Amino acid sequence: MMSVLPAMLAAVLAAGTPMVPDYSTAEAGNPFVAGWYADPDVAVYEGEYWVYPTSSRPYDEQTYLDAFSSPDLIHWTRHPNVLTTTDVTWAHRAVWAPAPVQRNGRYYLYFGANDIQSDAELGGIGVAVADRPEGPYRDAIGAPLVDRFVNGAQPIDQDVFIDDDGQAYLYYGGWRHANVAKLNSDMTSLGRFPDGSTFKEITPANYTEGPQVFKRNGTYYLMWSEGYWGGPDYSVSYATADSPTGPFSAPTKILTQDPEVAKGSGHNSVINVPGTDIWYIVYHRRPLSETDANHRQLAYDRMSFRADGTIQPVSMKVRDNFADNDAVGWRTYGSTWSAADGTYRATASAGGKALQDTNFANVTYDADVTIESGTGDAGVVFRATQPAVGTDSYRGYYAGLTTSGRIILGKADYNWRQLASAPMPVARGTRYHLRVQATGSTIKVYADDMTTPRLTVTDTTFTTGTTGVRVFNTAAAFDNVAVD
The missing domain is CATH 2.115.10.20 (Glycosyl hydrolase domain; family 43)
Structure with missing residues (x-):
């Protein structure tokens, strides 16, 4: 490459x-x-x-x-x-x-x-x-x-x-x-x-x-x-x-x-x-x-x-961190994805995903998210299985930022259920650092401030699965992905 x-x-x-x-x-x-x-x-x-x-x-x-x-x-x-x-x-x-x-x-x-x-x-x-x-x-x-x-x-x-x-x-x-x-x-x-x-x-x-x-x-x-x-x-x-x-x-x-x-x-x-x-x-x-x-x-x-x-x-x-302008190892489901200028970009679609070949249970997952255009949301997927092309075509959790100014956490099982949300100013073209900590049934979501979670929920539906990124009716860029 x-x-x-x-x-x-x-x-x-x-x-x-x-x-x-x-x-x-x-x-x-x-x-x-x-x-x-x-x-x-x-x-x-x-x-x-x-x-x-x-x-x-x-x-x-x-x-x-x-x-x-x-x-x-x-x-x-x-x-x-x-x-x-x-x-x-x-x-x-x-x-x-x-x-x-x-x-x-x-x-x-x-x-x-x-x-x-x-x-x-x-x-x-x-x-x-x-x-x-x-x-x-x-x-x-x-x-x-x-x-x-x-x-x-x-x-x-x-x-x-x-x-x-x-x-x-x-x-x-x-x-x-x-x-x-x-x-x-x-x-x-x-x-x-x-x-x-x-x-x-x-x-x-x-x-x-x-x-x-x-x-x-x-x-x-x-x-x-x-x-x-x-x-x-x-x-x-x-x-x-x-x-x-x-x-x-x-x-x-x-x-x-x-x-x-x-x-x-x-x-x-x-x-x-x-x-x-x-x-x-x-x-x-x-x-x-x-x-x-x-x-x-x-x-x-x-x-x-x-x-x-x-x-x-x-x-x-x-x-x-996509510094090589490549995305070897990622698999995509919907949207058009490209690695350029040190970021991984997706065109707007109804639920386009790019996933890694991992299988994490307890996980700390970091990624930078920039919404570039659109009226939906963009963020990270974790503990995901059975992916396919489609809006909610996977089983797992999703945490993201919306263009309406909220941070959200939910789960997909070929349908969508929101678990929590909170107000958060979100500007197009601004990079936000998103972190998910999932330990057992406890899930915490951070944005920019890594000391205090913006969302905390308890859910036992999904225990293990892959990690990735997702867009919904937005074009977005992702960077500095790190999974521990």
Whole structure:
């Protein structure tokens, strides 16, 4: 998803001022790019952030790799087909988990291909090279770099880490086994350890696949995925060591599915904003309503460390400030919706809705609402289910602001029942901050003043459901959506 940079950001970039993305999550929304993708790995090249994922499709259709670049982790440009099987004579399917790295003035991309099930099959881990981050990448050696099972590890899910002394390491492994090998300085051949071995097994407890290694304050962190990639139990754990080859500490799980936000979260990488101690975990996950295992999307959230260097559990946050001028992940029912100028706009209609794929029970839901024209109302939907096109075609609650000067709270069950209202001056073209706090049967609605609720009701009709925004006979703009 590519968008036009806002004028302020363009001016900053033109001035050469480095961007320091300091966010709590993908503030412009997760997923942060459109399309079905998985297994993201990342690199920072000349001040730009690059994400290289797997195309999440049936194995026989995984014949190419795309990449995405961003100056600020908000605005993303898609680079299609940076590597295809046309450029790798021995690869024909299941091109997985690209791992990018820059060295010797060139860009290297390590990838798995063919999903081999035994040493009798051709495939494994390859390496491609290019002169630019966006490719095109070409097979560097004309054959797999790792083409067989060693220590029980399927040759997939590679990661490359270059230590402070310049030594590069290749970590990889599926089928519940992980290996590490040294890469020679040419980055296209394997070295040996002092004992003469090429591979060392470093499999931690509960390991499934997807190793990722980084270093912080002299400590080596090994991360990996547990569970089945197609199921809800997919998750991320980590361990630490004083050496790039271990031994590693006992595992700690830090990212799991959230039944209110997303499922199947795993196969991660990490971004460290250069020159800072700001870290993000980049991973894939499956929307709650999706049942196809390949319907995976790219997300990132803030990753924080405690004073002792341990990683805090990662919270999958729900935010969208539409700064990327996109509304990936939103589903619309009536009205015409568009994301532009950092807001999400709806044309006037009799009950047009845009909903997220969430399932919150107790919730604090914030959004900015601006009524632009019309004679009706606009606001937020929560604990909603069974949506369809139509005035009150959903089951759930709605809180909004009316052009007649009231704040209202009601519920829809394919009909409308108002629960409460109060006078409030509402001017067209003025932005109002709306907050809903729903805890059990108690619902409180705030507007601008976040200390005193304007409406408080008790209702037990709806206990859980999705969040969204809605218009009724008005055109409106929405911004700064945050759900906790």
